[in-house]
Amino acid sequence: MKVIVLGAGVIGTCAAYYLNKAGHEVTVIERQGGAGLETSFANGGQISASHAAPWASPEVPFQMLKWLGRRDAPLLFHFRLDWRQWAWSFRFLINCLPSRARKNTVDNMRISLYSRELMPEIREDTGIDYDYRADGILEIYENQKDLDAGIHHSAWLRDLGCDNRVLSPDECIAVEPALAGSAENLVGGILTSEDESGDAHKFTHELAAVCAARGVDFRYGEDVRAIETDGDEVRAVRTDKRSFEADAFVVSLGSYSPLFLRPLGINLQVFPTKGYSITVPITGSNSAPKVSLTDQDNRIVYSRLGDRMRVAGTAEFNGYDTELDEGRARSIVAKARERFPSAGDFDQAELWTGLRPLTPDGVPVIGPTKYSNLYLDTGHGTLGWTMCAGSGKAIADLISGDAPDIDLAPYSVERF
Ligand SMILES: Cc1cc2nc3c(=O)[nH]c(=O)nc-3n(C[C@H](O)[C@H](O)[C@H](O)COP(=O)(O)OP(=O)(O)OC[C@H]3O[C@@H](n4cnc5c(N)ncnc54)[C@H](O)[C@@H]3O)c2cc1C
Structure with missing residues (x-):
């Protein structure tokens, strides 16, 4: 399947990594000149699964x-x-x-613990170094x-x-x-x-390099302008340079995600x-x-x-x-x-x-939308580094038609 991921922060890059592992043809669109250069650049560094209480x-x-x-x-x-x-x-x-x-703490802990469990596999599979x-x-x-x-x-x-x-x-x-x-x-x-702790930017940068070597197409320096729909599905993503068509689309644009979903009638409270x-x-x-x-x-x-x-x-x-x-x-x-x-x-x-x-409840948004081929993996607030691997794996499983290892119901956009 051809999948487009919007945004190469730690969240979008992890989604791209797992989608590539699942055998999909993945393109990542990112406005910056590299991966992890916005919110994922210099965060607190904590993989704090045991501190998943929302603000x-x-x-x-x-x-x-x-x-x-x-x-x-x-x-x-x-x-x-x-x-x-x-x-x-x-x-x-x-x-x-x-x-x-x-309830929000329990939901955050579930995805955080799952994510922390996956980190050793990523290290082993990729050999990346991020001051872990x-x-x-x-x-x-x-x-x-x-x-x-x-x-x-x-x-x-x-x-x-x-x-x-x-x-x-x-x-x-x-x-x-x-x-x-x-x-x-x-x-x-x-x-x-x-x-655990580690440098989220180093991780994202290194993981993106591994993904690129494995065939993921990173389109840096491209500014997403609109998500174009046709009936109940997304047809294409338009950037400042061109249009991209695909079978499935993942929105991981961090704080900017709601701006592109509002015109589609999706109420993402980020x-x-x-x-x-x-x-x-x-x-x-x-x-x-x-x-x-x-x-x-x-x-x-x-x-x-x-x-x-x-x-x-x-x-x-x-x-x-x-x-x-x-x-x-x-x-x-x-x-x-x-x-x-x-x-x-x-x-x-x-x-x-x-x-x-x-998000107002401090819980991320991971899952499908009312458009059959549009998925969200965003709104990770204070815990994006902690939850990145679990969120990426869950969204890749969902798109691949496999049951995610954790129930994604609490992370649905429908809750708003
Ligand atoms: C001070 C601080 C401390 C933190 N400490 C921790 C911590 O210790 N542990 C923890 O787990 N989390 C922490 N976090 C939270 C964590 O950093 C975030 O949750 C995480 O980085 C969000 O990742 P993201 O990929 O969703 O967003 P981003 O990293 O912002 O990625 C979104 C990407 O989308 C791109 N983009 C946006 N709009 C467009 C567009 N129109 N076209 C193309 N590309 C676009 C951006 O350039 C960006 O690269 C902290 C955050 C801050 C600010």
């Missing part, structure tokens, strides 16, 4: 009130005269209800109330089959000695030792949520953390990527604005420098911003 959770509305007016607030709303943003925000608040948040580490993820806390809530949540996750262990401050330091310098504020941590990261060179320093960390109080994550330290966080609802607000990025530099002052050369930190394609 929409019972405590978030109260935290947002607490952070109101703070320029370095982890979550920042810029209220715009855009009814779609208001409708999305309303749905987000509904999903903060405890019962919804629990299998040291787990350590959540660290400076506030006893938050730690107690974390312990409560982690007990529930254990019941769902997610490995985790509560650690004392000393045990946290034994796991990650770089924490010794900021130990006085630490009240404890939670270690999920089966989680909204861009801006995040920031910094990448600090650590050459010559041995005091940078090696274990991937989640700083719960500051809502930032740390990942060791070879001789670099990636620190990422913050969420800003400001539409499709991709401008880098240096103040927001520098606040991450300041927090990282405060915790690990000699981890690397902070003056050389590379600042980056990207738009997470976020």
Whole structure:
């Protein structure tokens, strides 16, 4: 079958990889000059299957009130005269209800665990190197109330089959000695030792190269303009250069996916949520953390990527604005420098911003549409790197007429 994948982020590239493995003739259309150059470029690096809770959770509305007016607030709303943003925000608040948040966490965990299981097979099959580490993820806390809530949540996750262990401050330091310098504020941590970390851009770039060598046709520098339909099926995709026809089409355009589906009458509730990261060179320093960390109080994550330290966080609802607000990025530099002052050369930190394609329930959209040959694999929000392999395999199975290994019903676009 001839299949066209729109978008060569980590999601589209994984879909192309599995479609190629299933024997399809695959073309990927991407506006950038290479794979993984937009949101998949400099994310937090965590394959955090055990941290799959969506942002929409019972405590978030109260935290947002607490952070109101703070320029370095982890979550920042810029209220715009855009009814779609208001409708999305309303749905987000509904999903903060405890019962919804629990269901969404379970749905996210299912695809995340499945995805994590597939990563070793990809490494073995392709031999790609992406600064992968299998040291787990350590959540660290400076506030006893938050730690107690974390312990409560982690007990529930254990019941769902997610490995985790509560650690004392000393045990946290034994796991990650770089924490010794900021130990006085630490009240404890939670270690999920089966989680992983790695460079999503390196992974996407390398995987795309393997796919290209295996016959996938990457059309870089082509801007998708429209998806053209004929009755209940998609006939072609039009770019700024030409038209592409195929038997099946997969939309993996990240935050831009809904813009091409709206004219087709498909209500995909994905909204861009801006995040920031910094990448600090650590050459010559041995005091940078090696274990991937989640700083719960500051809502930032740390990942060791070879001789670099990636620190990422913050969420800003400001539409499709991709401008880098240096103040927001520098606040991450300041927090990282405060915790690990000699981890690397902070003056050389590379600042980056990207738009997470976020659904109001925090659950991705993977599956068919009302058009018989149009499929969606998008809306992975805060967890696209964590869920990439599972999403790609599931969509390839579906298109191939095989039953996916996991039930895709919770990820349907029909839920909106
Ligand atoms: C600060 C930050 C930290 C994060 N940390 C983590 C983390 O630790 N772990 C985790 O699992 N996830 C994390 N994420 C989320 C993760 O990075 C995303 O979910 C993931 O990258 C989304 O991948 P994607 O392929 O859907 O989107 P993208 O990577 O944006 O890919 C979409 C592609 O479509 C292309 N495209 C768009 N429009 C067009 C068009 N008109 N024509 C042609 N091509 C087009 C784009 O160029 C792009 O390459 C983080 C995100 C951010 C911003």
